[in-house]
Amino acid sequence: QVQLVESGGGVVKSGVSLRLSCGASGFTFTSYALHWVRQAPGKGLEWLAVISYNGDTKYYADSVKGRFTISRDNSKNTLFLQMTSLRAEDTAVYYCTRGAVPDTHTYYFDYWGQGTLVTVSS
Amino acid sequence: SSELTQDPAVSVALGQTVRITCQGYRLRTYYASWYQKKPGQAPVVVIYGQNNRPSGIPDRFSGSNSGDTASLIITGAQAEDEADYFCSSRDTSGDRLWVFGGGTKLTVL
Numbered sequence: 001q002v003q004l005v006e007s008g009g010g011v012v013k014s015g016v017s018l019r020l021s022c023g024a025s026g027f028t029f030t031s032y033a034l035h036w037v038r039q040a041p042g043k044g045l046e047w048l049a050v051i052s053y054n055g056d057t058k059y060y061a062d063s064v065k066g067r068f069t070i071s072r073d074n075s076k077n078t079l080f081l082q083m084t085s086l087r088a089e090d091t092a093v094y095y096c097t098r099g100a101v102p103d104t105h106t107y108y109f110d111y112w113g114q115g116t117l118v119t120v121s122s
Numbered sequence: 123s124s125e126l127t128q129d130p131a132v133s134v135a136l137g138q139t140v141r142i143t144c145q146g147y148r149l150r151t152y153y154a155s156w157y158q159k160k161p162g163q164a165p166v167v168v169i170y171g172q173n174n175r176p177s178g179i180p181d182r183f184s185g186s187n188s189g190d191t192a193s194l195i196i197t198g199a200q201a202e203d204e205a206d207y208f209c210s211s212r213d214t215s216g217d218r219l220w221v222f223g224g225g226t227k228l229t230v231l
Contacts, residue, residue, distance in 0.1 A: 045225070047221060112165050
């Protein structure tokens with residue numbers, strides 16, 4: 001079965017960097033775009049970044065553009081999120097999720113990891 | 123940038139029908155998808171596309187679309203349906219972003 005498992009979260013101080021990982025199994029990793037989505041405490045879901053199946057194309061939400069970098073290692077079935085200059089407002093549970101595109105008018109996130117908590121203290 | 127607007131909270135009596143709506147310009151181009159989110163758990167897609175349910179999602183969940191508004195309908199709401207529900211859509215303004223609605227807290231009375 002499809003599994004996405006995030007790791008790398010923790011408690012860090014403002015201004016430092018952190019790298020999250022998402023290990024994937026149960027599907028052909030190189031066939032899917034992957035995303036990072038976060039949920040801050042008491043807040044809604046926020047889309048952060050996407051990377052294409054081969055890693056050539058990446059897009060970011062304005063809130064993290066220039067600070068976060070999404071990447072993938074297709075030889076290890078692993079997705080990454082490098083986060084720099086962390087701020088208190090980056091405190092959230094970070095999820096990796098797989099994109100599904102059944103037709104040109106439909107795009108959804110079909111599998112999600114359990115998430116990893118990042119707490120940024122000032 | 124495009125936004126998806128949801129009512130913050132909705133309540134429904136046990137066994138009754140409830141409609142949760144999501145409004146946004148981009149829904150005229152892309153179908154919304156709907157995610158159920160319970161505390162401490164990962165989001166789960168319950169409806170995607172025109173009106174598609176992933177395997178394992180009860181058939182009391184359905185979706186509809188009209189113009190710039192998408193709806194998630196729960197027919198015969200159960201206690202376990204109490205959760206936050208988020209809509210999402212592709213948003214091609216700017217850098218091909220994706221966007222989530224603010225979420226609707228569903229209370230089953």
